Amino acid sequence: MGYVDFFKSLKSYRHLLTRQELQTLRGQAMAGQYEAASHGLATILMRKEAETGRSIHAKKT
Numbered sequence: 001m002g003y004v005d006f007f008k009s010l011k012s013y014r015h016l017l018t019r020q021e022l023q024t025l026r027g028q029a030m031a032g033q034y035e036a037a038s039h040g041l042a043t044i045l046m047r048k049e050a051e052t053g054r055s056i057h058a059k060k061t
Contacts, residue, residue, distance in 0.1 A: 012058035
């Protein structure tokens with residue numbers, strides 16, 4: 001998975017993430033740490049799902 005592929009997948013979760021979370025994940029992807037960025041995204045989504053008590057879905061683009 002490259003930077004472009006990861007950023008396209010990240011784009012569908014933009015409505016759920018804060019600006020800081022987006023910038024952090026984008027920076028990790030640009031540095032080549034795709035696995036860390038994917039793990040971070042999964043962690044953020046699990047945390048937000050636990051906070052709201054609802055399942056989280058990506059927007060269709």
